[in-house]
Amino acid sequence: MNELALLVAATLSAGTPLAIAGLGLLINERVGVLNLGAEGIMLIAAVAGFAVAFHSGNDWIAFAAGAAAGALAAAVFGVLVIWLNTNQYATGLALSLFGAGFSAFVGIGYVGKKLSERPNHAIAFLSDLPVIGTALFRQHPMVYLTIAVTLFVAWVLMRTRAGLVLRAIGESPESAHALGYPVRRIRLLAVMTGGALCGISGAYLSVVYAPLWVEGLVAGRGWIALALTTFATWRPIRVLLGAYLFGGVTMLQLHLQGQGVQIASQIMSMLPYLATIIVLVLISRNPLWIRVNMPASLGRPFHPWQ
């Protein structure tokens, strides 16, 4: 029973970075921008967050640094894609490649460094509950905050006027432009918000989850988060659930190894990636479903003067 509780706790912790990044990418995609640079943004933010946490010792300043780094990287991508009409796929790839190189270069001095003592985040009383306490109430505050942010994003997107404008731009930038909305500025803002969330996710990985910095720390989570948005058919709450599902798959491999299951660790480590492929196949199988849910202008550039 206690082992199950630990597994649940680990799942929540592993799902959290995927959920934050997935939410950010969902916001991007809802306005019609596909950001393949997520992996690069997360790497840059991971190193920035780790560096700040190392020098300041404060997680929240580290998250802020990660968010700022992520928003900045996303802004570069956004200006290129939205104003210069560069190809979204190619530009996103460029950001991912740049992020991999840049983070490795900047982070070289932080490899092998340890963060100062990690505080214990147990919630008073609740964490002492049997089983449930271990499973749910000894997490980093960011885990709970992510749930709140998910609900907030869902509310904004689906229940507010601002959300309606965002979705309208994603469905038909031409119509939104005709109605007088500054399509490109709103898109840039959404891209930067998405970048900031990816940045927080990266910082969470290096400061809370790992907690250390090595080259390539993000290990494909940016790409998995991209797959999550499709998996969730662009709904925030489904992104969160999907993220926990993936977190569970990641943790299951460690759990099974702990149980002494005789499968090579390399094969087990393939699980999250294979799960991503399987999930993509299951969701994408129905073209109608995708067409109904996918923002209609996804990946398409918009020129207001044409």
Place this chain on the structure above:
Amino acid sequence: MIALEARPEPSQLYAWLSPVIALAMTVAVATLLFIALGRDPVAGLRIFLWEPLNGTRAISEVALKSTPLVLCALGLALCFRSNVWNIGAEGQFVLGAITGGGLALWFTANQIPIGRWAFFPLVIVAGALGGMVWAGIVALLRDRFNASEILVSLMLVYVANLFLSWLVFGAWKDPKGFNFPQTMSFASDTNLPRIVTGLRMHWGLAVALVIAFAMWLFMSRTFGGYQQQVGGLAPAAARYAGFSSRRALWTALLVSGGLAGIAGAFEAVGPMGQLTPHVSTGYGFTAIIVAFVGRLHPLGCVLGAILLSMFLIGGELAQSRLGLPSALTGVFQGVLLFSLLTCDTLIGYRLRFGNRSRAVAAS
């Protein structure tokens, strides 16, 4: 106030100039970076742009690294022109290394004598098959289930690397290798024939150049190549003309997978001579940049590969001579691709410097 104005027709001039301007911008960024790091920028740039071409041995090393880059980039150029976003050449490369290296290992372990020239075609076929299978999975899932080829091909990179690790940590580990994760060294029979004795460049380079020429013929001189590219430029027109988008998808992925696989096999039985978990140093990803720098043109890919392999060697030299991390190469690669995409805007648009009212009217 600067505004963009669409050109009536894409500019041929800027299609050619754009990589040159992008390179100049990268050099400018590199100069600033060296100054910021407190290094002599002239010495730094010399290491990236001159040293890799200085002398026969250096040129042989550039040729050695260009070979896998050309092969991977050719396939990617075909993919991108067909609007198929295969970004997992790295995984297809690793699979080719596994199948090609596995074949060499089999000959080595069973002590079967075979001449280098007899083994050469065998290893090409083995590598191509490995890469094609890996890319074939992507094509199958895209074709049958509409799964994004971008994400599937990328996920398979991680799977391929783990698969390679599993082999060299397990079944394929050299029993006399002091428990290092590596296979035994391949018999010299199975090594790639070298062009010049004493230099590491091998005849795989010739294969890459021949394939580059063949790819140019296919893309610009055959109807099949034309069909392939119409699907990428104007899917609706391609449909109307009855060109099969499924065939374009399978062709692009199988060709690029096969070429990346050959590159991987060459790496395994060429400079490596054994399999380790680190057969590839990111050639499949660097090749994406090569393909774009080469304007998605086969002969451009050759030039792009030379440039990017100079970057790779420059990074190694920067580490050994200046004590800078070799990750510098990755930074420059990223800056180069960013600059290139920015400059490419000039192909379709012209800059208009005007007064504010006109600019507003234009935007």
